[in-house]
Amino acid sequence: MLDAVRRAALDVIVVFDGLAPAAITPERCPWLCSVRDRSSRFTAARAQLPSVTRVNAATLATGVRPGRHGLVGNSIRVRELGLDRAVWTSDRHDLLAVRKACGSILLAPTVGELLAAAGRRTVVVNTGSAGVSLLLDPTAHGGGPGIRVNTRDADPLAEPAWAAGELHARFGAPADDRADQLRYAVDALAYLIEAHQPDVAVLWLTEPDASQHRHGPGSAQSLAALATADAALGRLVDALEALGHADDTNLWVASDHGSSPMTGRVNLAEELAAAGFGRGISCCDDGTSAIWLDDPADPVAERLVAWLRRQPWTGVLFGADGLPDTVPLSLIGAVGPRSPQLFVGYAPGWYSAQAGPTTDAPDWHGCHGSGYRRDVHSVLQVTGPDYRSDVDLTAPAGLIDVLPTIAAGLGIDADFDGRVLTEARPGGPAPAATTTRLALPGARATVNRVAGVSYVDEIVPDR
Numbered sequence: 496m497l498d499a500v501r502r503a504a505l506d507v508i509v510v511f512d513g514l515a516p517a518a519i520t521p522e523r524c525p526w527l528c529s530v531r532d533r534s535s536r537f538t539a540a541r542a543q544l545p546s547v548t549r550v551n552a553a554t555l556a557t558g559v560r561p562g563r564h565g566l567v568g569n570s571i572r573v574r575e576l577g578l579d580r581a582v583w584t585s586d587r588h589d590l591l592a593v594r595k596a597c598g599s600i601l602l603a604p605t606v607g608e609l610l611a612a613a614g615r616r617t618v619v620v621n622t623g624s625a626g627v628s629l630l631l632d633p634t635a636h637g638g639g640p641g642i643r644v645n646t647r648d649a650d651p652l653a654e655p656a657w658a659a660g661e662l663h664a665r666f667g668a669p670a671d672d673r674a675d676q677l678r679y680a681v682d683a684l685a686y687l688i689e690a691h692q693p694d695v696a697v698l699w700l701t702e703p704d705a706s707q708h709r710h711g712p713g714s715a716q717s718l719a720a721l722a723t724a725d726a727a728l729g730r731l732v733d734a735l736e737a738l739g740h741a742d743d744t745n746l747w748v749a750s751d752h753g754s755s756p757m758t759g760r761v762n763l764a765e766e767l768a769a770a771g772f773g774r775g776i777s778c779c780d781d782g783t784s785a786i787w788l789d790d791p792a793d794p795v796a797e798r799l800v801a802w803l804r805r806q807p808w809t810g811v812l813f814g815a816d817g818l819p820d821t822v823p824l825s826l827i828g829a830v831g832p833r834s835p836q837l838f839v840g841y842a843p844g845w846y847s848a849q850a851g852p853t854t855d856a857p858d859w860h861g862c863h864g865s866g867y868r869r870d871v872h873s874v875l876q877v878t879g880p881d882y883r884s885d886v887d888l889t890a891p892a893g894l895i896d897v898l899p900t901i902a903a904g905l906g907i908d909a910d911f912d913g914r915v916l917t918e919a920r921p922g923g924p925a926p927a928a929t930t931t932r933l934a935l936p937g938a939r940a941t942v943n944r945v946a947g948v949s950y951v952d953e954i955v956p957d958r
């Protein structure tokens with residue numbers, strides 16, 4: 496175990512789902528900007544690819560790449576389930592089925608598990624689907640001291656049951672209105688911080704992402720939703736001050752990905768079936784879509800790649816290592832036991848977004864999941880007693896580095912893929928970053944490397 500050096504009593508991580516750096520202005524995000532003014536600002540923050548929510552939530556939860564944590568897309572094929580289809584990872588029933596079949600949802604230790612093993616407590620409050628909070632796993636799959644709260648997918652409202660009882664007794668049930676839910680989430684988190692003194696707390700706000708999907712990034716509705724999320728951050732800052740935690744909290748503000756306008760829509764499953772690729776193949780529709788072959792060695796894979804290359808909506812194709820004419824999955828850290836044979840990225844503006852039983856995708860005007868900068872460039876900043884104040888840090892960084900950095904402060908050692916963000920520590924050295932431009936099969940990429948960790952700056956189709 497490392498020496499614990501954290502001076503703060505608490506790390507709080509606020510995630511604005513889908514917030515692109517360019518959307519932040521003092522007018523619509525006064526709280527975020529005021530916190531940013533005194534933060535270490537990672538000006539080159541990058542999402543993990545595929546740049547979708549649950550991939551990044553699992554990356555934050557574990558500090559490792561998707562290949563190792565196993566949550567390689569918003570949908571995953573889990574062979575232990577014995578199904579010939581992928582399961583949808585926002586659905587708590589599907590995720591709990593994975594947990595039952597495999598012992599845990601993710602293949603790497605989570606923040607909930609790592610902290611529990613060190614006698615520490617994690618609290619997660621999420622305003623979206625239960626998927627994110629199950630992946631962050633504050634209760635260490637139900638056996639640890641942490642608390643999991645979901646204000647929208649609130650069945651149950653919280654785990655363990657006693658925590659749900661406390662919140663119901665104090666605040667009642669969350670309302671349907673989204674702004675009310677954000678306020679409820681902040682009040683619930685503040686209460687749990689006061690009553691149960693977690694060491695790490697995560698507040699995951701589903702806006703502006705939900706509104707960006709429905710109305711498009713930059714729309715009046717999504718900007719209004721961003722302002723509502725910013726007000727929730729302000730409510731949290733005020734609550735921490737009221738609790739006496741203004742000066743002993745490391746406050747992280749981050750996003751999991753950005754967002755792009757959606758101008759074209761593909762139903763990948765229908766396209767594959769119409770082209771005669773149905774048998775032995777399953778796929779998910781997503782911002783970048785996974786394709787699984789029942790037999791990973793099926794030679795149909797090469798024919799599939801050639802066919803995909805001819806489609807006007809195809810962007811970057813990622814393939815299992817050894818599959819010709821594709822970008823290796825290893826470039827995005829997605830090689831592992833649950834990896835698909837192919838990831839299909841889409842041409843600019845195109846997405847496949849029919850996925851999941853709960854989405855209202857036909858009405859969508861925005862999406863993400865690609866390697867385009869609008870999707871990949873994200874937000875990361877931290878302020879508190881353990882970090883430098885009011886400084887721009889230009890080395891690439893990301894959600895993958897947050898747990899390794901917090902764990903190092905707590906003296907918790909684990910085999911992370913992310914790095915400790917030493918440059919944000921007082922007197923910490925600035926790491927050297929290198930930039931490599933790659934010409935890949937059908938794609939061009941810019942990749943940065945810092946302290947042994949790679950960050951994809953962008954990857955675009957070469958056509």
Ligand SMILES: [Zn+2]
Pocket residue numbers: 512513547548549704751752
């Ligand atoms: Zn997201």
